[in-house]
Amino acid sequence: MKLTRRALLKNSLLLGATAPLSIGSAFAANQANVSQQGQINLYGSNKSTTELGLGLRQLGLKPRYEGRLNPLALSALPSGTLAAGFTDESGIVLLTSLLAGRGRILALGRHESNQHHLLSHRGPIVEPTTIETGSWQASLGREYARLALASARDRHARHFLGTPTTTNVSELSFLVQL
């Protein structure tokens, strides 16, 4: 999917004409912050995950599909590894508690019916879920890509009314770094 200039502007994602490229090189320049030149492990096994991956890719990250999240497996990953995806309630409980003293929670999202609740520890969140083209998951992927690179370190929480989620089951998203 091609993002229009308007869509990028609306989501504060337009960093220049070659946004994905410049983000990619910024990752390369910032080894301490982001591993392996924009590589990110992507977890989940439904359409939402595919779309999230699309959004991450649009901003220059290189998602690697890892299938369903097994939080216990995360501890074997090298320090600095970025990970994003969707999981269920028990997955989030396990994931967040396993990160204590071992990693960083950059952002968490709770998405149900037409409500999206996002929490960022990387500064302000722009409204990523009302994009005119494409899915809310792809839009969330772009927002997560932006947060992965953001230098802010403060906590922000926002509630959005947005595009309805596809199911009436809540979907939980995460962006973390080991």
Add this chain to the structure above:
Amino acid sequence: MSTTKRILPKGIAEADFDAALNQFRETIGSESVLTESEQLAPYTKIMMAGDASDYIPSAALLPNDAEQVQELVRICNEYKVPIWTISTGKNLGYGSAAPGETGQVILDLHRMNRILSVDPEVCTALIEPGVTYQQLYDYIQEKGYKLWLDPPAPSAIAGPVGNTLDRGVGYTPYGEHFMFQCGMEVVLANGEMIRTGMGGIENSSSWQVFKWGYGPYIDGLFTQSNYGVVTKMGLWLMPEPPAYRPFLIQYQDPEDIAEIVDVLRPLRISQIIPNAVVIVHTLWDAGTHVVRKHYYDGKESIPREAIERIKQDEGIGEWNVYAALYGTPEQIEVNWNIVEQAFGASGKAKIMYGDEAEQRGGGFEYRSALMKGDMNLQEFGLYNWRGGGGSMWFAPVSQAKGSETKDQTELAQKILGKYGFDYVAEYIVGWRDMHHVIDLLYNREDPEETQRAHDCFAELIDEFAKRGYGLYRTNTEFMEQVAGTFGEPLRNVHTALKNALDPNGILSPGKSGIRQ
């Protein structure tokens, strides 16, 4: 909403806190002093019905050894910085890894994870606080020792030290963990280190086998308390029995709980059934793998009609007893006959083991794993039952008597019903007591529901106390209230001990309602 304000320990000036942080960094290295919001975020995830802003740490410290703990405690004393100690930090539903109150510094001991000894002859272990059950399990497997652990349901990720210090339970015959603890090393608030039991004798070989030592026995003072930081702990391990038979008994009528307990009690006290048996209600047994919405989507407590459908569809009883026999095959046969006779007498019970039990829809597989000390995380499925991330364990104690169980069940169902919550519960049967563990599951994303869950929990505490039932353990939001139910004279002793051992009140202020 944004939070950019720096969080400081209560009553500490910014300059003093900065000075303390600098000294912490000198002691354990900068990379072991966490202060950034995204690093501290995992220490802020609570599931209880409290305000998230009340449980934010100002920093986290990750020492590597007991000497570093001593030094950190000395610095805290100098600057009066309060610390909240965790070992593996998985106290989920009791406060998680979050501090007891905003501004405390987390003392996270998970990096102190050495297994110091495992003795396959006397069946003991000596470990540091960061050792997880999985780690100890792997070590024992690797060495080929015929020893079993006794993990709580979060098994792999939790640890024997933290669990035992909060007086947690597991499901083998060694289920009451504090009973099987032997010897501690403790850093006191002034930075001094002591060893309890036989540990005070230099080169003692009995530290892990003889609990009482000489003079007053003090290990209990360091459980559910804030009198010291435990840096080593001894525990007893169960020798692997030659044979093991887990079994399931299902009863279909809500009233049957009284019969179950009265039949079980003599078998449990005489050790015919030696393990920490669980009597699991339908909604817990289903909740580990079924989502509530599939059966009922209303805001009030799930109705009886839906419970009956779950029982039917899932092959689950109203009450599901998971227990096991241990010993030689001959011993197991003898005891099995006794169990069958006792439970078969009224004709209400369906008694099963092996394939038949496995084919029922409840938790036989994961319960069988836990009752032999294997790792399993199936119980986390409970969080998907209602959704929304809210969970609090309400855990009153009762005698193992049918009349009390019936009374507690009815009272809990009445209060939960009033507030629109489900009775997701089990009884864990100790030697003579029972822990009635109810998971109050609610949607933390909904402020009204969170407030309701809070009010419900508070009422449960008070109403149970009025009938003479106290809690064995609780979450940080309700520690004060629960301490109150045990009476002022006991609180005064707790406070006197606190003042004597920790005059600056730096160790886990508020734990179990204890402060200066």
